[in-house]
Amino acid sequence: MSPEVVPSSIATANAAALAVEVLEVVYTVRGIDRAVLRGVSFQVAPGEAYGLVGESGCGKSTTAYAAMRYLPRNGKIVGGHVLVNGNDVTGMSTDELRRFRARDASMVYQDPAQAMNPSVRIGNQLIESFTLLGQTKEQGAKSAVEALRRVRIADPERVMDRYPFQLSGGMQQRVVIAMALACDPKLLVLDEPTTGLDATVEAEVLDLVRVLREETNAAVLLIAHNLGIIRSLCDRVGVMYAGRIVEEGPSRQVFDDPQHPYTVGLLRSLPRKGVRKQERPLATIPGILPLIGGDLPTCVFLDRCPLADDLCRTQVPPVVPVGSEGNRFTRCHHVDRIPELVEAPPDVPIGILAPSAANPEVLELTHVSKTFRQRSISIPALVDVDLQLAEGETLGIVGESGSGKSTLAKAILGIESADEGSNVSLDGRQMSASTTSRSTADKRAMQMVFQNPDSALNRSWTVRRILMRTVEKLTGVKGTEANAKVEALAAHLRLTPRHLDLKPRQLSGGLKQRVAIARAFAGDPRIVVCDEPTSALDVSVQAAILNLLADLQAEERTSYVFITHDMGVVRYLADRIAVMYLGRIQEVGPTDDVFNGPNHPYTEALLSAIPSVDGEPTTRIRLQGEIPSPANPPSGCVFHPRCPRAIAGVCEVTEPPLAQVAPGHFMRCHIPIDELATMQRSTAAEAR
Amino acid sequence: MSDPNATNPHSEVVSTPAADELVSLTPAEIGMSGAVILGERQQARRENWRLIRRRPAFIVGVFIVLVWVVCAVFGQSIAPHHAFDEYTTGHLSPRAGYPFGTDEIGRDVLSRVIVGARDVLKVAPLGALLGVLLGVLLGMVMGYLGGWIDLVLSRIVEAFLALPVVLVALLAIATLGSGTWVVISVVAALFTPIVARTVRAAVIAERDLDYVTSAKLRGESSGFIMFREILPNVMGPIIVELTVRIGYAVFVVATLAFLGAGPQAPSPDWGRQVSDAYNSISAGIWWTTVFPAAAIASLVIAVNLIADSVQSVLEGS
Structure with missing residues (x-):
């Protein structure tokens, strides 16, 4: 690992609000130091927003925490410096650090509920942020109201009296931002600030951050896995991979014209620009992220790069300036060959079954309602839903939390019995409302892929046992015959035989989801309900899973009910889309009609x-x-x-x-x- | 080695573009999916098992327990004197030949302590095991089935927990007699509700996970889901509970013996010995009480040392 100096792009280290210089961080795991950041350098000017992107495990959050010296106990900075407003954070004593965090820099985390004390009223928490700065209680109270106004909370006096749990997620995040801004920080670090929020609420919070940035002139460091958020909010972006920034530049330029193989791969694996499954499969990035602390003597992306050759294996890639403005660079030996990657023809399209009226209808829902009862209050989660699903068709269900998407899935599968008068019919025959009273054939016809494979796979069973049991239970075959079927199924899902004897925790997230999909397909189902199957996965893995689902559908003529909040994903995969709000279908129609x-x-x-x-x-x-x-x-x-x-x-x-x-x-x-x-x-x- | 390709060290990690993310799965890479630190935790757990065996508390605990197990197994054959023979007339304080002294009718206290290990080491683990088994059964039913079954059973469990231990034990002995199986049953009955509560909480955390939903979707029975799907995932707390309960059981068995249940005179059972001898403490004859009491304490402490180590490993210290 040779420390190198990166051309400073916008400002010199002294003028920058945040300057990270060749930062190296290790985590000590069982006595061994493992490198997480391998010489990260970047600068953020006052009033500028800088985004860090990359898949999980690449070091984005570690960089953010290191900038605040908030590393976990086993993490330590072993090289380089972090300068905030010219002061070296890396060398501060405990006292200096406390003053620094109180006055110069603030951080906003993903989950606002955890950033607040649940048993203290909002007002008192906010006032505390001001009294810490030396204000009296009265001044603090005045400042707190002002702070809430600043984050566009309409009725600050009333909100001050509330407890955190009485506010919605979006409001909570606003309050947390208000607290973060209390000290007028020079640096505001946002770590996935909207990941837990619904799309419409997320949009509001992002608008707020945009406005506040201009008002306060603070430097913003934004960590997000959603590239769209980075683009809409950040002036410049750094693309991280395995603890190093591999490409940096103005976000518009980087996303429109990527100059590093990893950035290209990341962007190509996203379902974007309205691409549909009929047109082409999504590109994937082969391989997986190297282990932290792994030995990466030359290019960090070497193992997964389609351009890698002997030069890449023997020499550290140089920092190559891009364009003539001096504000962009990439770290690659083969910048000249990037266009090959961008223009690389996508894999051959899979023979997607064209949905047509001629396809027989498999599932029909008429007047499906579900009312939950809590004490004496009845909560209608689904109200009079009518839907049809044809053979080989994908019906996308979108909507924000509380819209009834998941309840709909459960009602279809009989996990929650729909109300009296609801009708769920398979091939024109009404099924029992509850799974337990359905016939084996009905159970076999409908299976589910869950959002979180860690929860969906029994962690003490091997993959083989999980699949065996499902095959035996649903198809009735036993013993060696069932085993043969399991092996065929695994091969079909591109799982190798040695994966079969592993337990879920020994598999990566993408592999786990593959096993979960294999289980859903074990009984040759007619319908598979997918509940956010890729939202827990990184984009390159998501691409592989979406391709797999499209592939399986083309071969097996399976119908999907695909629940998601990701509009890009649903546009790629779904033939028709139903939009839900408060348990009601507001709109349903062919994907293009709904989008256009x-x-x-x-x-x-x-x-x-x-x-x-x-x-x-x-x-x-x-x-x-x-x-x-x-x-x-x-x-x-x-x-x-x-x-x-x-x-x-x-x-x-x-x-x-x-x-x-x-x-x-x-x-x-x-x-x-x-x-x-x-x-x-x-x-x-x-x-x- | 006729085929050189068969042992190609790289054959395991060669990547093919078609196989996208599922190419390599060496143990080192396994820990590296998703969040860095979370993935590492899996490996750390395995390492912890190796660490526990180097823990002083664990080693000391195991050593003491092993000493008592040897005493229980070999009993009279390793004791210096016969446990029931009278060697002296009246008390003798500890001295050469009789390091723990002799009791009021001249029996060797050391030999009696050695021989007396058998009763408690038989009864306490059996009682604890039975209590844990019943507790698991009850907790599983309460946690998994939930609803009014859970409501009713929970109230009964709470009522039972509210009763004073000694009172229950005395009542049982008074009505059922003082045989070994009565003692075992009393220990089991005392522990069942406590274990049931722990297991119930663990099961409730598992019940709503998607693998249970998935099992329902393929038509598994409740029994299968409880004991084949969920049980393996709650074994951690159950094992912790078992080790902790064995420690308490030693204490309860000794208490019951002191109160008159279980082995009767002239049995050298530790609780019995304390019960027989404690009156003479006021006369300055301490050794007949202190040594069997210390034996009880050492076993309880040893089991607890082991339990602590097991708990810190299984629940992440």
Whole structure:
């Protein structure tokens, strides 16, 4: 590991609000120091936002924590410096460090609930941040109200009296940001600040950060795995891999014209620019991230790079400036060959079954409702859902938390029995509401892939046992015959025989999800319900799993109900999309119709809330208020209190029916489709 | 070695683009999926097992327990004197030949302590094991089935826990007699509700995981899900509970013997010995009480040392 000096891009170390210089961090694991950061250098100017991207385990968060000297107990800085406002954080004493954290730098974490004391009122927590700075209680109280105003909280006095649990996630994160800004920090570090929030709430928080950045002139260091967020918020971006920044530059340029093989791979594995499964499979990055502390003498990306050759194996790649402005660099021996990667023809498209009306219908839901009862309150989680699913078709279900997506999945599978009067039919025959009373054939016909493979696979069973048991239970074959079937299934899912005798914890996240998919396919199901199957995975692994699902569908003619909050993923995989809000279907139709519009105002808002890595001009529709509680839904159209297009006197009175607006395209809206189309065209024109 | 390719060291890690992320799976890489530190934890656990064997507390605990196990197994054959023979007339304080002294009718206290190990080492682990087995059964049913079954059983368990231990024990002995199996049953009955509560909590944490849902989706029975799917995943707390309970059981058995249950005079059982001799402490004759009491204490402490080590390993210290 040879320390190298990176050309300082914007400012000199002294003028920068944050300057990280050849930072090396190790984690001591069982007495051995393992390198996590291998010479990270970058600078952030006052008022500038700098993003770090990369897959999990590449060192983004470690960099952020090291900048605050908040490393976990077993982590230590073994080389380099961190300068905040010219002061060397790495050499500070405990006292100096405390003063530094109180006055010069603040950090906002992923989970706002953990950043607050649950038993202290918001007001008192905020006032404390100010009294720490030497203000009196009275001054602090005044400052606290001011701080809440600053983060656009409408009724600060009332919020001050609340406890954290009484606020929604978005409000909590605003309060945490208000606390972080209390000291007027020179540096604000945001570690995945919106990962736990819904899309429409996330959009609001990101808008807030954008505004505050201009107001405060603080330097912002943003860590996010979502490239769209980085693009929409950051001036410059550093792409990290295995503890090193492999490419850096203005975010627009880096994402539009990547110059490092890893950046290219990352961007190509995202489902973007409206690509569909029929067009091409997603690109993947072969191999896995090297172990922390692994020996990486030359290029850190060597093992997974399609361009790697003997030069890469023997020499540390140079820092190559990109462009003539001196604000971009990449670390690669073969910058000249990057265009090959970008233009590399994608793998041959898989023979996707074209969904057509001719395909027989396998699943039909009519009047499916589910009401949960909590003490004497009834909470309608699903209200009168009608849906159909054809053979070989993928139906995407989207919506924010509380929309009833997961309840719908459970009602279909019979994990939660739907209410009396609901009808879930397989091949035109009504099934029992609960799994336990369904026949083996019905159970076999429908299986599920869960969000989190760690929870979905029994950790004390081997892969073989998991698959064996499922094959035996669902197909009735036993012994060697079942074993042969398991091995065939594993081979089909590209699991090798030696994976079969491992336990889940010995597998990577992507492999675990493969095992979970293999289990779902063990009984040759007609329908597989996928509940956010890739949201716990890194993008390159997500690409492989989505390809696999598309592949399996093409071969087996399986139908998918695909639940997700990721619009890119659902656009890639789904043939039709249903948009849910408060347990009701607001819109359902062919994917292109739903995406291209005219679409339901809620769909429109949902789409415009998503920051895109491509930076296309998106309309900016921001929803007001919070998602209402399903226990107490608004009158009329349940979306009306947040709908920017609501018609006064109509929408709050009667609930619109789910009406057909185009062939196969249904919408629950009072506004006539032509009018909606005109409105949406003019909004889009304004945005441009 | 006829085929050189068969032993190609690289054959395990060669990557093919088609196999995307599933190429390599050497043990070193296994720990490296997802979050860095989380992945490492798996390996650390295995390492911990090696560390526990080097823990002084664990070694001391095992050593003491082994000493008593040897005494229990060989009993009279390794004792310096016969446990029931009278060697002196009346008390003798510790001295050469009788390092623990002799009791009021002249029996060698050291030999009696050695021979007396057998009773407690038989009864305490059996009682603890039975209690843990019943507790697991009860806790599993309460935790997994939930609903009103859990509600009713939980109240019963709580009521039982509220009763004073000694009172329950005395009542049982008074009504059922003082045989060995009564003692074992009393120990088991005392521990069942405690273990049940621990197991219930562990099962509730597992019950809502997706692998249980998945088992339901393929039509598994509740019994299968409880004992084949969930049980292996809650073995950690159960093993901890078992080791902790054996320590307590030694104490309970000794207490019961002191109160008159279990082996009767002239048995050299430790609790019995303390019970027979404690009256003479006031007369300055301490050795007939202190040595059997110290034996009880040493065994309880030793088992607890082991239990602590096991717990810190299984639950991550």
